[in-house]
Amino acid sequence: MSAATVSAETYTVHQKNDWKAKIFPSIGIGLIVIYCLAPFYWMVVSSLRPDSEIFDNSWWPANPTFDNYAAVFSAKNNFAHGLLNSTIVSVAVTIIALLVATFASYALARLEFRGKTLLLFLVIATSMFPLVAIIVPLLKNFSEWGWINTYQAMIIPDLSFSLPLAVWNLTSFFRQMPQELEQAAMVDGCTPAQAFRKVILPIAAPGIFTTAIIIFIGAWNEFLVAVTMINDPTMQPATVLLSKFTGASQFNTPFGSQMAAGVVMTIPLVIMVLLFQRRIVAGLAAGGVK
Template identity: 65%
Template sequence: MRARYLGIGAIVVYCLAPFYWMLVSSLRRTNDIFDSGPLPDPLSLESYRAAFAAHNGFLRSLLNSFIVAGTTTVLVLIFATFTAYALARLEFRGKGVVLALIIATSMFPGISLLVPLLQLFSQIGWINTYQAMIVPNIGGVLPLAVWNLTAFFRQMPSELEEAAQIDGCTPTGAFRRVILPLAAPGVFTTAIITFIAAWNEFIIALSVVNDNTLKTAPVITSQFTGTTTFDSPFGTQMAAGVIVTIPLVILVLLFQRRIVTGLTAGGVK
C-alpha cells in the first residue's frame, strides 16, 4: 500500500513540477530569474505587471482566446452532437469505415495543413480574421468530439426514444427532451476537452494572424520581448503562462465531477 502511494506521489510531482517552477519563476525579480532556490526571495509581482503592460497587448489577447475557444466549442458541440447521434442510432453499410475515417483525420499534424490553409485563406481574404483560427480549430477537434459522443450515445438504450414517442413526442422532441438531458455528462466532457484544445492552439493562430489586436494569448506570450528586441523576458513569459493556465485550472476544478462522470459513463453495464 505504501509503495502505491509513493508511486502516485511520484507521478503527481513529475506532472506538477513544471507548473510549480513556472509559478515560482513568475514571482521572482528579473535579476533573480535564474536562482535555483525552491521559493522566490524576495517575492515580486514585477513580471505580472510587465505581462499586462499596454504595449504587450496581453489583455486583448486573452479576450481573443476566449472568443476563439468559446466559438469553437459551441460550433463543435452542435456539429458533433447531431453527427454522433446519427452514427449511434442509424444502421447503414460502411458505418465502421466512416467512424474510422473520422478519427483518422485527427491524426494529421497541424503543420502539414498549414501551407494549404494559408493559400486558401489568402485567396478568400481570411488572413487576420477570427474565422481563420476558428475553422481550423473546428476541423482539428471535431473528429475526437464525434468519436467521444458516438460512444456515449451508443450506451444509451434506444427504448428511451421509443417510450418518448409512445407518449407523443416526435423523434426530434424525443432527442431534445429525453436524450440530450441524459447525455449532458458526455456533452459537457466533450465541451471541456474542446475548449482546452482550442485555448492552447498555437501553430495555426501564429501563422494566419499577424495583427497584434487579433492574436491569441499563446501567440502573444511567445512574442514577448525584453528591454531590447533580442532578449527573452523569461519572467514575463512565465507570468503570462500562469495567467493563461488559470482559466483552464478553474474550469477543471469546478466541473471535475461532471468530467469524470462523462469519461466513465458507459464503462460498466
C-alpha cells in the first residue's frame, strides 16, 4: 500500500471523527436550548390566545390576538407602575449589594486572619434561613418603624439574602487572581486603592457582572416579602400585581393575561442576560493579560 493511500485513509478517518466531534455536542446543546426555551415559548403562545382557545394544545393559536397584553396594561391592573416599582427595588438591591460585597469579598480574599473560613461559612449560612420563618418578625419590626408600604421594606430583606451570595461568589473570584497583579501595579507607582480600582476591578468585571445578574433576577422575582410588607397598590411590584389579576368575574382566572404579564416580566431579564453575557465572555477571553 502506497504512502498516498495511507494518508488518504487517515484523512478520511480524521474527517469522520471531526464530524462526530462536532455533531454530537451540537445536538446536545440544541436539546438543552429547546428544553430551556420550551416553557417560555408556550407562555408566549398562551399569551396570544383568546379566551376561547386558552386550553387548546395547538403549537400556535388559530386566531392570535394582543388583547391579553392590552388587558395587562389596562388602568385597573396598574401593571406599568408595578414594573417601575420592581425596577427601582431590583436596581437598588443590585447596586448596594455589589458595592458592599465587592469591598468585603476583596478583603476576605486578600487578608489572612484566624477564623476566615468560619466567617465565610457564617456569611453564606445567613442566606439559608427560610424566609417564611423570619417574615413575621420583619413585619412586626417594620410596622413599629413605620416602614410598611415603603421601598426599604422590600430592599433591606432582599439585601439580607443577596449579600451573602454576592460575597461568597466574589470572594472565590478574587482568590483566583494572583497578588502579583497589585504588587506590579504598586511598583509602577499606584497606591493600593489605585491598584484595586485600575487593575483588579477591570479584570474582575466578569465575576461582578455575573453576580449582578444573579442578584437582579432574585430581586426582580421576589414575591413573599413584597406581598407581606406592601398593601398599597401604587407601591406593589409587578410580581404582586400579577398575582392579583382578575378576570370578568371572581370565578374566571385570566390565564391569558397572566401569561402576557409573564412574558413582559421575562423579556427584560433575557435582554439583560444577553447584553451582559457578551461582556462576560469578552472579559474571560482577555483574562489576566488584559
